[in-house]
Amino acid sequence: MKTFKENFKPDFCPGCGNFLIYAGLRKALNNQNIKEKDAVLVFDVGCSGNYADKLDAYSVHTLHGRSIPFACGVKIANPDKIVIVNAGDGAVFHEGINHLIEACNLNCPIVLIVHNNQNFALTKGQKINKEIYFGTNLVKNLGVKFSYLLSDNNLKDITEVFEKAIKNKSLSYIEIMQKCPSFD
DSSP: OOOSOBSSOOOOOTTOTHHHHHHHHHHHHHHTTOOGGGEEEEEOSSGGGGGTTTBSSEEEEOOTTOHHHHHHHHHHHOTTSEEEEEEEHHIIIIITHHHHHHHHHHTOOOEEEEEEOSEEGGGTOEEOOOOTTHHHHHHHHTTOSEEEEEETTOHHHHHHHHHHHHHOSSOEEEEEEOOOTTTO
16 A cells, blocks of 8 residues: 555646655655654745645644754654655755754754755745755765765656665755756
C-alpha cells in the first residue's frame, strides 16, 4: 500500500522543479516503507511550502525562515520520528541563515531539503544569491558530512539521495537547484 498520498493536486507553476522534488520524496518514503505516523514533514513559506496541505502526512507549515528550528524541536521531542524540512533558498539563506548555522553546529539529525530557485518566487521573483554552491560550501565548512547538490531534472538521483538521507543519523543537507519557469 502506498503512503503519503496526495490529497489534492499540487498547484505549482507548469514546469516547476517542485513537481519532481515532491515525487522523489514520496517515492523515497514509500521505498523505505516509512508510514505517515513515523515521519513529520516541516514546510517553510514560499513555493516549497505550497505542498504542505496537499499531502496525507503529519506536516507543519511554519513561519518564513523558521522551519529549521521547528524541525530540530520536533526531533528533540520525538527522536524516533523522521523529520524532513522543505524550505526555499530565501528562507534558509536569508531569514533563516542563523538557524542553518546552528543546526549544523548541533548536527541536528533532520533531513533538510533546500529548494534553490534563486529567487523569492511567491513575491514575484526578486532575485537572490546567484552563488549556487553557497549553502553546500557553508554546511561542509561547518562540518556537515552528508551534503548533496542536485538538479531538479533526474527523479532517480533525487529519490536515491532522499533514501540515503532518511537512513542517515545526522544532519542531512540536500540542496536542489530547480527551475523557476515563471521568474528565470
